[in-house]
Amino acid sequence: MPVQMRGEVVSVRRAGQYHVLTVTAPGVPELARPGNFATLAIGDLDSSGLLLRRAFSIHGVQSRGIYGGTIDLVIADSGPGTHWLTQRRRGDVLDIVAPLGRPFALPRDPVSCLLVGGGYGSAPLVFLAEALRERGCRVDVMLGAATEEKLFGVLEAKRIASTVTITTDDGSMGEAGLVTDYLRAAIDRAATDVVYACGPMGMLAAVADIATEAGVYSQCAVEESMACGIGVCMTCVLPVIGDDGVTRMLRSCVEGPVFRGDRVRWDDVGTIPSDTWGAPVEEGRQR
């Protein structure tokens, strides 16, 4: 159940190329699960020309303490809206809706879990790792990014995971190459039962394929562009195969952002596959 509220900024701190925003959100820590996200309004509608809320996966929650409940969100300064957020200061007020979306499914048994993050897609993974460790799961973490500055959460991952593998495209930290280049070996090494991933679509597609090939279950949190974040606007859809074998255009915000990796038609993201439920009849066949 999402809550809409006004939260107060506790801090905005830099982390590599990103900013970590901590904001009061009473009640949300008790409701939030790893993989849930929050949306923030950009400024006041009377003065801001930026109408759409920005969505961020929840990086962490603190249910107690002097501020009551707070949540942590990781922000990449990638446009006027996210830039405005990075310029907030302690005491500024933000309009928050959280928690949103379907969280990662957690295993009932203490199985071996491999968490893969690309760029700041690693934001929800420490929160997830804590939940998995509470259930007695083994947790290994792989973090990849283009450069060292674009990695996020390395220290926190080292604190909680059995092993941490770092990759950068340019080799500025860890192994050189893509995180998915090292995935299959990591699955075999840790006898992984479940792969959890969050990051850019290309990485998720490769993770899902490698996991499925290895006979391992995968859970992928997608980053689709959203207008509302609450399931009404239908902009954040992607083709997903249902239990009945039928492909439907599902909303990332309410039916995701976490999907089974083997159910998303990664190669068809951005299109309407012709066998999708309700797909337009091809021009040729119409006549």
Next chain:
Amino acid sequence: MTRAVVRHTTAPAAVPAIDMSTRLGSVGLPSPVLTASGCAASGRELDEFFDITSIGAVVTKSIMLEPRSGRATPRMAETPSGMLNSIGLQGPGIHAFLDRDLAWLRERGARVIVSIAGGTTQEFEELARILRDHGGFDALEVNISCPNVADRGQVFACRADSAAGVIGGVRRSTDPDIPVFAKLSPDVTDLGTIALACVRAGADGLSLINTTLGMVIDVDTMRPALAGVTGGLSGPAIRPIAVRCVWQVRDVLPEIPLIGMGGIRNGSDAFEFILAGADAVSVGTVVFHDPSAPARVHAELASIAADRGFARLRDAVSYARREADPVPEDAAGDDLSLPEWV
């Protein structure tokens, strides 16, 4: 029913003593604030943020006969004070809508205006017949103006004859007690002629306006930002266009019920539409900014109209169209005697 806790930007004011009820043809509503088609799905998601039975009615996302996947992504681009969308009427088809969505809305006790869309006049008529046989809703909004169809010839609202053809067919296929509203496009040269044609064909009222056709090019990819290339522009950016449309249609149709919409953010924006001649307003794109906006707009509108001395909101309808204000009595002294040269 659990519902989100919604913050108040200011201390909740005392409820102003104003009658907010309105009429849309044969249907009376306790509030003139409605959701806008395509910005509220079928009400369920927004009911987590405000009580959807407290507003005038839920206007559902346009439903078609068959399930429809919609268009490819990207479907959306943010624009200055607005957004461009190209969803392409994704939906479950009329039968799943009746079983799942309309059933839920009735169970919940919401007033419902069902929006329908079709590719041909026959499809619109078929939808109207299915809905007539099913019942359980308060009015029909006929979406003849969705810009996100492959063939511009399918934008029935761009021509008086094609608009009238659809509206006449729907009117004949609908229970006479159910008001039929035609949703019109601003992308025409003479809106008054099209509005008049719809009313003559049997429309009980008009919904003004649908999105206006726009386009964004991504300067990084150097390609159109939307997979559908063009899209419908909505949000505060188009509000002056929408207010103008309500004004122009009110000029030619002084009595017909009008639902005004386009970029309403708050009670003051809604009041503009009322003053221009709208009997009700739909709150659309701002829901993506503030999911509790329809309830907030209702409260703000009540307070703004009450502050201006209206005991009934319907007395404010078209108030901006009134004759010149009378000269206050205390100003009518000797000084106002006509100068010699008149």
